[in-house]
Amino acid sequence: MESVQSKASQSVTFDISVRSKPGGQSFLFDSVPGDKSVSQRGIILNAIGEGRGVVHNVLRSRDIESCVAILGQLGVECIWDGDDLAVSGRGLRGLKPPEFELDIGNTATSARLLLSVLAGHPFRVELAGNRLLSTRPMEWVVDPLIRMGARIDYLGNPGRLPLTIEGRAPLLPLDVEATVASAQEKSAMLFAALYAEGTSHYRQLCQSRDHTERLLRYFGIAIKTEENVTSIQGTSSFACLDVWVPGDISSAAFMLAAYVIRNDEQRGELAIRNVGVNPTRLGFFRALRAMGLELELSGEHDLPSGEPQADLHCSPRSSLKSVLVEGDEEVQSLIDEIPLLAAICALAEGTSVIRNCRELKDKDTNRIETTARMLAAFGIQVDYNEDEMVIHGEQRPSAAVVDSCGDHRIAMTAAVLASSLDEPSIIKNCGCIAVSYPNFLADLAQFAEIELLD
């Protein structure tokens, strides 16, 4: 498996064949990769702090590499030591004008956070993304940044990358209502508020992941949240600090799902160590528990920079019930796990419904559609409209040939589903897995026989 993983790591695009691997053993993961959301926030905050901070257990994936590369073009020195990244901050307004246009690749999180940081710098920059990112909305962030005083011009389609941005110092303070239920919009607004004179206010539609608020508090920024309104004081400087990144619960979810759908009565327990268990990210666990799964957490503790982490344990269970997931807040708490949850629901008893999930249309692909299409290739029928998925239970998937459409979460969900089937499935276009979980194939090899196809 080592060689499949390392060959995969060297390829930009490749197809795989996946089938279940026999065995009734227990499954243990000593770690999962560092959390993508916390990694990006920890790196960017240190880049605009004073001094030097080490971000520990950083996710070393393509999205993070894009973020680090852009910061390098803006004059930030970042040095890797294994999974730790030492970042030498340039101060809040100290980024240097880049020589060339910035290409942020696939990551919407970094694009949106960095737009806010660039809005606080009075020089002109061109920011572009890859083909998928160039279809995703930037106006949620751009419109308020323009009101705060930045000059932003779209170079292609309105509301989308590429664009040019010329910031100003200081920015005007912000008083804004959320336009979408998105932690990225919120986080971008909070980053921009650092550059504003006075106090800014942001009212979120619902509680979304709160990694930004936790980290800003840890960095000593005056920030408070009352009834969904976050108020934050602009600043002139803050010191870099070491940040500890918990394991990514959204990556752990793939191994948990592979275990849950495994068609093997003899299987032992599953344990995954050091998983981030921030309460705003626990929707997938809640859904699986509601379906009847026994999931336990042990050794829960807070990392020094404020994120909780624990070990996850799961016992085998032969049948699962259907589930209803609804409401913006609940959907936000498992937003990246919805393709996986839909796959599990198809195997449970009864009809499951995932409602209020319209934000999925703005992910790497329209994930309501690509999830339904991917599951259809396995013979699983999902009914859907723009805000809802209805998944009938007790369907019997069969081996498939399926394209990821370049979406890492669709590729990995398909591979997980294939890992429960005796006949091999072919999953095309899997290079995208490196966006969030570069070691995925090596980890999935505990459950599956995987071949890299030429």
Ligand SMILES: O=C(O)C1=C[C@@H](OP(=O)(O)O)[C@@H](O)[C@H](O)C1
């Ligand atoms: O804030 C973040 O780091 C993220 C928030 C989510 O997006 P939205 O908050 O826009 O739904 C999620 O889908 C994405 O993978 C990472």
Ligand SMILES: C=C(OP(=O)(O)O)C(=O)O
């Ligand atoms: C949508 C995702 O990330 P981003 O929005 O940062 O591209 C994701 O990781 O599934």
